[in-house]
Structures are given as C-alpha cells and as structure tokens.
Amino acid sequence: MQRDRLIDGYRGVAVLCVVASHALGYHFGTPPPIPRLAQPLAEIGVQIFFVISGYIITTLLLKEEARGGISIPAFYARRAFRILPPLFAYFIGLLLLRRLGVITFNPSTIANSALFTCNTGLTDCEWWVAHTWSLAVEEQFYLAWPLLLTILPRRTGFLVGLIAVLLTAYLLLPAHDHSNWLAFACIAAGALYACNDDVKAWIAKHASYWAWLVAAAAVFLPPLEAPRLQVLTPLAVPYILFASRELPLIRRVLESTPLNAVGLCSYSLYLWQQLFLTWTDVYPLGPPPIMLLPVVVAASYFLIEKPCARIGHRVSNWIKARPLHPAQADLDLR
Template identity: 35%
Template sequence: MAVQSNAFSKASTPNRGRIDWLDGWRTIALLFVIVEHWYLLYHPEQSLYGKAGVFIFFSISGYIVTRLLIREKSRQGTVDFRAFYIRRAARILPPLLMYLGGCLIVLGWDNDLVAKLARAALFTCNIKLGASDCTWIVGHTWSLGFEEQFYLILPFAFASFAAKRTWLLLLPALTLALLPVLFPLHWIGMVGWVQIYMLLGGGALLAWHEERLIPFLERIPWYVALSSLALGIAMTRVPVGIAQKLTLPIVPLTILIGVFALPSASDRARRFLAWKPMATLGLYSYTLYLWQQLVLMDGMFVLWWSQTLALLAALAFSAFSFRFIETPFRDLGRRLSGPRASAQPAT
C-alpha cells in the first residue's frame, strides 16, 4: 500500500506507523463522555453528547485495527488471526480486570455486584440477560461489548475480502448480526446498533480503500468537514422514534467524514489533534474511560471539588497504568503472538 499524503503521513510516528492525531480524537471522545457523566450527577433526567464521544471512538477503532491487519498482510503476505486475538486480549483485558477488581475493593463483595462485574468481563453489557443486567458501575462497558464482538467479525470478514471468494468466512458475521433478534439490546437500541456497526465498518472500509478514499477526503473543505462532524454529533440526541430512524444513516456518515476529513483538510486541526497534551491524554483514554465511571457514580463524591480531585487522581493513575501496566502487557502480547507481531505499532 502506498504511503498516504497529508494528515495520514505527516502525523505518523516514525518507525511505528502511529497516527498521532487519532489519539487527539480519543481525547475529545473521552471528554464528551466525562462531561456528560458529570452533568448527569446534577441533572439525572437529561443527557448531553456522551454517545457522540463513544461514536467517535468506534469510528477510529474500526480504522486502526483494520489498518494493522492490512499492514501485517502487506509485510508478511498473510495475517495470523491467533496472534491478532492475543494482541487484542493483551490490550483490552489488563485495564478492564484491574478496574473490575478496583470496584470490588471500593464497593465491597456483593453477589449482585459480582454478577454485574462478570457480565462486564464477558463483554455482554450491551445486551440484556435477565436479572443480571448491567447497572451504572459497569454500564459503560456496553461499548466494549460492541467492540469485542466486532473483533470476532473482523478477521473472518478480512479474510473473506482478501480471498475474494471465501464467502463462507462471513458466516460468523451473519450469525452475530442476529444478536438483536435473540437478545434485547441495552439502552442503545436497534438504531444505535446499526449505527455502531456502520461506524466500525466504515472505519474498516476506509482503511481497506485508503488509496482511493483519502484523496477524496483531502478535497473536502475544512468547514464542510467540521460542519459534518457537528451535524453528526447533534443528531446523536435525536429522540427515539421515527425521526431517529430517518436520521439513522446520517449520524455515522457525518461523523466518519468529520473525524477523517477534518485533519486532512486543515493543518491547524491536525496540529491541534496531534498536539502533545492532546495525543498524550488520548494514550491514557482507555483506562480513564473505565475509572471515570466509578468516580462519577452518584453518591461516590458529593462536592464538585472532590469530584475534580478524584478525576485528577484517576488521570494520574491512568498515566501510571499506561506506563507500567498497559505497555508491558501490550509488549508481552506482541511477543506471545510471534516475531511477526514485533513490528506492529501500538494502538
């Protein structure tokens, strides 16, 4: 695959293939979530744009993971899917299990709580399974549920498209598509489920067809890209009903265009997203996303200043976790997945 121009090459870290401005988007997405959850402490019946933040996460996640698979196939000629799952487990599980253990320590042992933590550990908080439905403390792992289920689809879909003939490899994807029929979805609903897979799949398609799509994105004026993103974010608040169904395809399309076209169209936007504080906070975003849920749980910290201090403590812990827990485990995952994985950039 040819080296891409503009934002897709200018902000890449040498020798690692990392696109720094994607970490900036992680920061913005995380801030959407934190602001909404903080707001809910004082206005529990209202919501802001936390869902939009998670949608931004989904758009870049589909792109990044597919891009890694393409880079591996380009270098090696094949993709080791066993190694793929080892790397994903090493990336996702340590921070999650650490958070679930922290919840047990802070809240104390309770059979109902343990059932909810188990649901989160099994990545099923995006569906309803009887009495053990996930509540606030692990409710935010609904997004991890969708992401991990997408990872079950992606290698098979990737192999199918790469082979151009093995359509049977798409059967696992078709089976997973029946999930909303077999189980009621969590609060995101059927419309949200379709939008999420459009975001994940759209990011994957962008990575697959980068050489054709990136030049198109680079021709979009920055103000059009920004307006597209703003429209998509605004429409995430459309209430459930006929209006939400009518706007279903608009939300993922406008968010995808905004996220990927804006840094290509505007050097200023790209530099801001790749700015070291923005990119660094993006590196810590996964752990901070997990722990902000406990910090902003109703009744955990009552006063605004104690909530602020607790969030700062969570940020400090996220930085510690990234350096001394996540990075070593990610390196271990690359070693366990074989020598070919050693050249894979961190994600």
C-alpha cells in the first residue's frame, strides 16, 4: 500500500497529543488549568490511532481479497513482525533499567502487557506498560476481524450494528478511564469507512472547514465537561480524518514533512514516551534526560521497527506463495 501522507500526518498528530498530555499533565508539573486541559489529549490521540488502524488494516485486507483471497496466516505474520519486535525491545529496556535501579516495578506487569490484557481490568499493568492497553484493544479486534471479513456477506450492516451495540454499551454500562466499548467502536468506524463507498462519498460531499471545526470540538470538549458525549467520537473522528482530503489548508499541514516524519515513527514514540514522561519523583535516581527520547525512538524505528516490518512482509509473501491445504484454500478464496 502506497504511503498516505495525510494519514501519516494524522498519526503524527495522534502521538503528539499523547506526548503533550503526558508532558504537560505529569512530567513538567505545569500549573492549573494546563494539566486539566491537556488530559483529554492522550485519549483523543489514541482514538485517532484506532480509527486509522481500522481503516488501514481493512483497506489492506480488501486489496488482498481483490487479488485472489485473504490469507489469514499471512496477515497474522505481518502483524506479529510489525508489533512485537519494538514492543519486546521496550520490555527489555524496562527490565534493564529496573536492574540498574532507574525505575521500579513488579516484573509480572510486563507479562500482563505481553499477553495483551492491560485493557481488561483483570490484570495489574503499572505505569510503564499501562499505555499498552491500546495495543491490547487492537490485537483483540484483529484476532477476529480478518476471519469475519472472509465470511461476512454484508460487512457494512455488520459494522453499523457492531458500532451501535458498542456505543449503547458505552452509554449504559459504568464508565472507566479507558473505555473498551468506545475504543472498539473507533476501530470499527475506520473499518466501515474502508468498506463502504457511500460513506466515503458522503464525507467528501459534506467536507467543510466549519463542519471540521465542529467535529474537532465534539471530540475535544466532552472529556472536559460531559464524558458521556464521547459517544460522538467514533462518528466525529472519521469525519475529521477523511474530510481533510477535501480541505486544502488542513491537508497541507497534515502532509508537511515534519508531521509525516513524526507519523512514520509514531509507534516507537508511543512506546518509549511512557518511560520519559511521567512524574519526576517516581524515578529513584532521578528522571532520564528528556533529550534521550528522540535518540531512543530513532534507534527503535530504524534498527528494529522498520527492518522487522520488511521481514514480516517477506514472511507474509512466502506464506501466500506456499501450496495451501484444500480447506485453507477454500477459506482464502471466499
């Protein structure tokens, strides 16, 4: 899939929202009301990531389907090589720093994160891995979604119904710091945009700067004053992202080189910012120099994330080129 500079720019915006929220809300001890205003940014950034992820993964699967069929093992291979090596490198870094006395935590928290359970509320995930709740959401969704995509006759109807059920659950069930219902709905909204040409055409037709600003306000203001109004987020974020294609000023900013550069390394930045941007008094030996963050992120992206993603694509192509068992061939060609 050719890189989409607009989407890469929004990836950059999303991760910068997380960084700004943690830096202003925790690390730098900024005076009120800045921490309160910064707090929603992390949640908004993650919601943008969810919609983008649902859109991109579904688009790639649909293109693969059009070329002859979706290979489930090949998909899982790509995801594993994309997600796991940078994540495990982060875990190793945490364990080394714990050994050196720079940070403290119970090692079981890394096992909980590695099993993608940090979004369940059933396991203990301390600060250093707490942000991997969002990875857990994505991996749980993608464990099922490619399989469903190969068998569902009416994908749009399924996704609309799924979003409606998730948002109803969000409204009716007790609230939590991170809502799985809202998170899954955002991923499903991205997948819906990828699947349905009518949704794409409607957003393109109704794109305007005023509507874009209203949608942005609908995403940013509810966490401050009316949390339950975040039910609008899975509807507003896709509009914000994809209406931008029709809005030259916004598109020019999103496609700028600096934002695209941040977007390309957004996964590594998302992982490692958690180590650097918490309260300074939690480090027994003092906080690590913030200037090391871009160095660590660059090393993670260029030495681990990018090479492993290439290996994942090679493994994926090898899997798709292998002779298939008849039952698997039948599944892939549905």
